[in-house]
Amino acid sequence: MPLYICNAAKGAISNAAKSKIAEDVTRIHCDVTGAPATFVHVFFFEDAPQWSLNGKRALLFGSIRAGRTEAQKKQIADQARHAIHTQADIAADDIVTMIVDTPASWVMEGGDIMPEPGEEAAWLAAHEAKMAQQHAS
Amino acid sequence: MIRCMCVVQAGQTPDKSQAALTEKLNTFSEKAFGQPASVHWTAVPAASGFTAAKPSTSSIVSFTAEQPVAQETRVSLLQDLCDLWTGETGCSINEIVAVINDPQPQ
Incomplete structure (x- = not known):
């Protein structure tokens, strides 16, 4: 978490562009929120009905941990739209972005409940120590 | 029926x-919710899943409960799910993300 789902019209985003958009979205999320890159998942689909395009060429749906400000969410959405526009050559007004909150306490990753925003460093240190201990035993 | 969405990498x-x-x-x-699940599978196409901007091996399993879940119960259920x-x-x-959502407000 976060999970970014990018659904696009068939053939609208090449595999090469997907890789670059994933890099951009990961960087944008980390720059805006301070979260580590290891938390960021970006998955691409084509014409997936569960994330309706509503006549647009691309949709970016982001489910992020609750606690970010509206300004942060707008910054992520605007910059991610620009990344898709630039990397896939899709008109900006043909791209929809949507960011929704999910409480960190509802999500388990790496076997641990996700940290609240701002508590990532302590969580990562504890998680890595736990993994090292399990690996050693 | 309890809604369950599973997102996996194609072929994994x-x-x-x-x-x-x-x-x-x-x-x-x-066991958790007293009802069977309606399980929906979605495969991320090859070369289309990224974690930390690298090819992903992560799967997501997400349940949406019909009643709010106490946090202590949720943690235990998430551990069972993982x-x-x-x-x-x-x-x-490290390759599984598990989520138990409370119901969406109407």
Whole structure:
């Protein structure tokens, strides 16, 4: 978490562009929120009905941990739209972005409940120590 | 029916394993929520999944409860869910993201 789902019209985003958009979205999320890159998942689909395009060429749906400000969410959405526009050559007004909150306490990753925003460093240190201990035993 | 969404990387969960997981997720749902699950599988196409901007091996399993879940209960259920998934697929604990959502407000 976060999970970014990018659904696009068939053939609208090449595999090469997907890789670059994933890099951009990961960087944008980390720059805006301070979260580590290891938390960021970006998955691409084509014409997936569960994330309706509503006549647009691309949709970016982001489910992020609750606690970010509206300004942060707008910054992520605007910059991610620009990344898709630039990397896939899709008109900006043909791209929809949507960011929704999910409480960190509802999500388990790496076997641990996700940290609240701002508590990532302590969580990562504890998680890595736990993994090292399990690996050693 | 309890809604359960599973997102996996294409080719990572063989059909046989998927069928076994569906059965186990149903059993889990009945135990956790008193109802079977409606399990929806979605495969991320090849070369289309990224974690930390690198090719992803992560799967997402997400339940939406019909009643709010107490946090202590949720943590225990999430641990069971992760154990179920890693036990069936053989993936590492770092490759599974498990979510139990409370119901959406009407």
